[in-house]
Amino acid sequence: MADVSLTGLPNRRPFALRYPSVLVFIAALALFTLTVTFLSEAMGNGAVSTSFLKTLGKTLCLCLVAISMDLVWGYCGILSLGHMAFFGLGGYAIGMWLMYARTEIIVTESLANGIIPPTAEEIRDGIGTQIFGVVGSSEFPPIWAFAHSLPLQLLAVVLVPGLIALVFGWLAFRSRVTGVYLSILTQAMTLALSLWLFQNDNGLRGNNGLSGLQNLPGLDTVPQATVSLWFFWASALALALGYLVSAWLVSGKFGSVVRAIRDDEARVRFLGYPVEGFKLFVFTFTAVIAAIAGALYYPQAGIINPAELAPIASIYLAVWVAIGGRGRLYGAVIGAAFVSLVSTYFTGGQAPDLNLGFYTISWVDWWTVLLGLSFVLVTLFAPKGLGGLVDLISERKAPNRRGAPLGPDAGALREEEAET
Amino acid sequence: MSQLLEVSGVSVAFDGFKAINNLSFSIGPTELRAVIGPNGAGKTTFMDIVTGKTRPDEGTVLWGEKSQSLLRMSESKIAQAGVGRKFQKPTVFEDQSVYDNLMMALKKPRNPLSVLRFRPDEQDAKKVEALADEIGLVPQLGRKAGELSHGQKQWLEIGMLLAQEPRLLLVDEPAAGMTPAEREHTTEILVAAAKTRAVVVVEHDMEFVRRLNCKVTVLHEGAVLAEGSIDHVTKNQDVIDVYLGR
Ligand SMILES: Nc1ncnc2c1ncn2[C@@H]1O[C@H](COP(=O)(O)OP(=O)(O)OP(=O)(O)O)[C@@H](O)[C@H]1O
Ligand SMILES: [Mg+2]
Numbered sequence: 001m002a003d004v005s006l007t008g009l010p011n012r013r014p015f016a017l018r019y020p021s022v023l024v025f026i027a028a029l030a031l032f033t034l035t036v037t038f039l040s041e042a043m044g045n046g047a048v049s050t051s052f053l054k055t056l057g058k059t060l061c062l063c064l065v066a067i068s069m070d071l072v073w074g075y076c077g078i079l080s081l082g083h084m085a086f087f088g089l090g091g092y093a094i095g096m097w098l099m100y101a102r103t104e105i106i107v108t109e110s111l112a113n114g115i116i117p118p119t120a121e122e123i124r125d126g127i128g129t130q131i132f133g134v135v136g137s138s139e140f141p142p143i144w145a146f147a148h149s150l151p152l153q154l155l156a157v158v159l160v161p162g163l164i165a166l167v168f169g170w171l172a173f174r175s176r177v178t179g180v181y182l183s184i185l186t187q188a189m190t191l192a193l194s195l196w197l198f199q200n201d202n203g204l205r206g207n208n209g210l211s212g213l214q215n216l217p218g219l220d221t222v223p224q225a226t227v228s229l230w231f232f233w234a235s236a237l238a239l240a241l242g243y244l245v246s247a248w249l250v251s252g253k254f255g256s257v258v259r260a261i262r263d264d265e266a267r268v269r270f271l272g273y274p275v276e277g278f279k280l281f282v283f284t285f286t287a288v289i290a291a292i293a294g295a296l297y298y299p300q301a302g303i304i305n306p307a308e309l310a311p312i313a314s315i316y317l318a319v320w321v322a323i324g325g326r327g328r329l330y331g332a333v334i335g336a337a338f339v340s341l342v343s344t345y346f347t348g349g350q351a352p353d354l355n356l357g358f359y360t361i362s363w364v365d366w367w368t369v370l371l372g373l374s375f376v377l378v379t380l381f382a383p384k385g386l387g388g389l390v391d392l393i394s395e396r397k398a399p400n401r402r403g404a405p406l407g408p409d410a411g412a413l414r415e416e417e418a419e420t
Numbered sequence: 421m422s423q424l425l426e427v428s429g430v431s432v433a434f435d436g437f438k439a440i441n442n443l444s445f446s447i448g449p450t451e452l453r454a455v456i457g458p459n460g461a462g463k464t465t466f467m468d469i470v471t472g473k474t475r476p477d478e479g480t481v482l483w484g485e486k487s488q489s490l491l492r493m494s495e496s497k498i499a500q501a502g503v504g505r506k507f508q509k510p511t512v513f514e515d516q517s518v519y520d521n522l523m524m525a526l527k528k529p530r531n532p533l534s535v536l537r538f539r540p541d542e543q544d545a546k547k548v549e550a551l552a553d554e555i556g557l558v559p560q561l562g563r564k565a566g567e568l569s570h571g572q573k574q575w576l577e578i579g580m581l582l583a584q585e586p587r588l589l590l591v592d593e594p595a596a597g598m599t600p601a602e603r604e605h606t607t608e609i610l611v612a613a614a615k616t617r618a619v620v621v622v623e624h625d626m627e628f629v630r631r632l633n634c635k636v637t638v639l640h641e642g643a644v645l646a647e648g649s650i651d652h653v654t655k656n657q658d659v660i661d662v663y664l665g666r
């Protein structure tokens with residue numbers, strides 16, 4: 001037998017060495033988190049304002065949901081246009097507890113001043129009136145049955161989107177819906193969900209959504225600067241864990257099979273792999289990651305309403321991943337961070353209008369056009385996205401050894417380099 | 421002798437065109453069989469039916485000692501039951517290394533959770549190396565399959581087929597794009613494989629078929645035209661008319 005130790009089998013080395021990008025990413029994230037922490041208001045430094053700190057924390061959550069999108073689309077080939085719906089559902093699930101628990105404290109305090117101590121029923125009615133007054137109701141809808149309990153709502157963050165993804169995916173994959181039809185189906189699911197949330201009688205306050213989520217119940221004395229920092233840390237930790245788990249997932253044979261499904265799912269079936277099971281696993285798993293990202297995002301945003309789950313949000317998510325470079329985890333992170341931060345800059349009204357003399361470009365309006373244009377350009381001319389820039393550096397170190405492809409007629413010839 | 425695969429009375433039509441017409445075919449557990457026939461005879465469609473890609477309009481396909489019907493099983497279940505297939509156009513996963521391609525094909529539990537937990541041990545790596553050695557791709561183990569030449573991709577697919585350790589190998593035109601020396605090696609591999617399992621080889625090259633030195637089935641217009649030794653079928657007037665004499 002030939003000596004194969006010389007071939008440097010790719011799977012023999014430790015995880016971190018095989019994937020140096022994971023180490024680099026975690027180190028960069030740690031450095032970023034530390035720097036921002038020291039510059040934050042909570043540390044007595046004003047360089048990073050609390051509102052900017054929230055923007056950064058939210059951006060980390062968007063990076064996390066972008067990783068989930070990259071797993072499902074870039075690695076598994078399922079162009080889901082519904083992952084922001086899972087993100088939103090995670091936000092709603094945690095938002096219900098935040099709103100309930102805080103309202104409960106306020107109502108209890110205000111009733112405590114009365115002569116007769118309030119009954120449990122009075123408190124409950126008070127909370128109901130506070131929360132559902134805007135939609136002309138004070139009844140507690142069944143959907144809020146667990147809102148009093150943080151553990152149960154945390155469970156809902158994971159279980160509700162997870163189950164929806166599981167059922168939806170099972171139905172779709174079982175009937176072998178693929179490609180653009182599957183994308184349309186995910187859009188339809190997203191649209192249905194957001195239309196349902198817009199209704200006033202669904203128990204989730206219709207288009208008012210949930211608000212006041214930035215206030216942690218019982219911690220009114222803690223300044224927002226500190227609370228924001230906590231959420232920023234939590235987001236950074238979630239992103240790090242999400243990145244590690246995803247990198248581990250795509251590194252081994254599982255990743256191999258998933259990428260093979262993306263490239264030629266019929267062939268994978270003939271190898272004996274149950275393709276539908278793999279797709280369902282990836283779809284559901286990434287839906288749960290998206291939901292966790294959403295549960296960290298909305299307390300920093302302070303408010304969630306059905307517009308957040310609109311189909312366009314999921315399309316934006318796909319655009320971020322495409323611009324960042326799909327099929328590599330750091331590409332998704334770069335895309336989400338870059339596009340969402342630049343987008344905040346342009347749509348936040350901070351960017352000065354561009355006066356062309358005959359026409360003034362207002363970035364608030366024109367940013368979307370610019371984004372759309374860059375999406376088209378990236379798709380056409382740089383399918384590897386921003387992440388492809390990394391290849392330019394790494395290829396300089398390890399030159400491309402690819403020779404000219406040989407046709408069937410010269411099939412037996414090895415590539416030219418074999419002769420040198 | 422009990423047969424490993426029994427196809428009987430199978431027909432399939434595409435938009436009214438009968439690609440397979442009342443075809444019957446059977447092969448024993450350790451047998452090598454060559455299938456020849458003109459273009460469009462239905463050779464590839466026959467493999468599609470056995471592997472579950474195409475559902476026949478009528479007929480039965482029975483498998484193994486228990487005479488299990490393959491017609492109600494999914495492609496992946498059929499593959500797990502022990503039917504391996506090499507495609508006419510080499511289909512390997514171009515974006516992944518030769519090593520990963522072979523590792524994916526290696527016979528192991530196929531469900532997502534086992535795959536997730538799977539980490540190759542010393543033995544698995546040895547097996548992959550031995551396979552790579554057999555197909556002459558050891559120096560290419562770390563390279564992407566997409567960088568291989570056409571002939572090398574054929575080899576890789578044969579290697580993946582062997583890695584699955586199937587009980588029945590369906591091999592569609594394995595020698596296309598290979599040099600005479602490589603063809604000879606392919607013959608050796610197939611003959612050796614047929615010592616312990618059933619192998620069906622579709623091939624146009626008569627020299628190649630002759631070297632396989634086995635029973636030959638001639639397909640024409642979706643049905644069996646002749647069957648027997650190579651000398652027997654090449655003397656058959658019908659075979660000469662539709663295939664050899666062209
Ligand atoms: N999915 C399909 N839809 C319509 N027609 C098909 C389909 N698959 C095969 N056919 C037709 O069935 C006939 C048999 O095709 P098949 O590919 O089985 O031939 P073959 O014997 O493998 O030929 P070759 O030697 O060229 O590979 C051909 O006429 C082909 O056009
Ligand atoms: Mg064919």
